Amino acid sequence: MTTTEATSNYDDLQEMTVEALLCSMNKEDQSVPQAVAKAIPAIVPLVEEIAQKMNLGGRLFYIGAGTSGRLGVVDASEIPPTYGLPHDRVIGIMAGGDDAIRKSVENAEDDKFQAWKDLEKHGATEGDVLIGVAASGRTPYVLGGVQKAMTQGLTTACVVCNQASPIAHAVKYPIEVVVGPEFVTGSTRMKAGTATKLVLNMISTSVMIKLGHVKGNKMVDMQLSNAKLIDRAINMLMGEIEVDRKIAERLIGDHGSVREAIDQYKG
Structure with a gap:
């Protein structure tokens, strides 16, 4: 058995x-x-x-x-x-x-x-x-x-x-x-x-x-498909590039991705 x-x-x-x-x-x-x-x-x-x-x-x-x-x-x-x-x-x-x-x-x-x-x-x-x-x-x-x-x-x-x-x-x-x-x-x-x-x-x-889909300990490539995830992305961005919430919201709105927002901001 x-x-x-x-x-x-x-x-x-x-x-x-x-x-x-x-x-x-x-x-x-x-x-x-x-x-x-x-x-x-x-x-x-x-x-x-x-x-x-x-x-x-x-x-x-x-x-x-x-x-x-x-x-x-x-x-x-x-x-x-x-x-x-x-x-x-x-x-x-x-x-x-x-x-x-x-x-x-x-x-x-x-x-x-x-x-x-x-x-x-x-x-x-x-x-x-x-x-x-x-x-x-x-x-x-x-x-x-x-x-x-x-x-x-x-x-x-x-x-x-x-x-x-x-x-x-x-x-x-x-x-x-x-x-x-x-x-x-x-x-x-x-x-x-x-x-x-x-x-x-x-x-x-x-x-x-x-494969590089995590930066530090963050899901930088996650799909921003609901309000909770958008808020998580904004907070993630604020911590990663040290900007205030208003700027983080704008960057996420413009790029729709934590990774792209970080790359564009630092680039």
């Missing part, structure tokens, strides 16, 4: 008080960062490879099913507004298509040929990086996708939550974050999902920093 399917350390959950349920889940969740920390040595070379490939024009793809697929889609969708990249540079693909983001698509994850078909629609090439996301490490959709991608010259990696899984054996950069049995047996939307979210955040954020 895989770790993600192992029986919970807790039983008779229905008999617990609400407070006991919450405290027990919280106790289990505290093991997740420790498991992620152990995986950092495996994450380092992957981030370096992705940054190198993307710097040369390559793209980053995530493929997954269920919770894992949704986490990949979420991570990819947050890159354009946060770091200003076009939507086609980091792409999340989910078994069952976009409909599966909201509703389960039966048997979508069992088709080992579909992931590569989905990647072909985006013209995936050897200049790209593919990360298969699967808590179990054995999802056919993901396994078939990374195996085919390897034969096509793509750089392949995975984020899984079991050791020595088929998917980990199939990729160049396996990231195994073993968080142990779930509070509710087999419910990998819990600890495994949290661990996966943390790892994907770490990968994409580190890559964006290495």
Whole structure:
């Protein structure tokens, strides 16, 4: 039996008080960062490879099913507004298509040929990086996708939550974050999902920093798509070039970008 399917350390959950349920889940969740920390040595070379490939024009793809697929889609969708990249540079693909983001698509994850078909629609090439996301490490959709991608010259990696899984054996950069049995047996939307979210955040954020989309600790390329972000940009500009709010507002209004406003002001 895989770790993600192992029986919970807790039983008779229905008999617990609400407070006991919450405290027990919280106790289990505290093991997740420790498991992620152990995986950092495996994450380092992957981030370096992705940054190198993307710097040369390559793209980053995530493929997954269920919770894992949704986490990949979420991570990819947050890159354009946060770091200003076009939507086609980091792409999340989910078994069952976009409909599966909201509703389960039966048997979508069992088709080992579909992931590569989905990647072909985006013209995936050897200049790209593919990360298969699967808590179990054995999802056919993901396994078939990374195996085919390897034969096509793509750089392949995975984020899984079991050791020595088929998917980990199939990729160049396996990231195994073993968080142990779930509070509710087999419910990998819990600890495994949290661990996966943390790892994907770490990968994409580190890559964006290495590609120059952060200055100091600020998101200088973020899209100014609402009042909150415009206000953040104004405050960022005031601190960076030491101007008053009126000048910062004018610069943001004129240039629509923190980076461009800084460059124009200093230039």
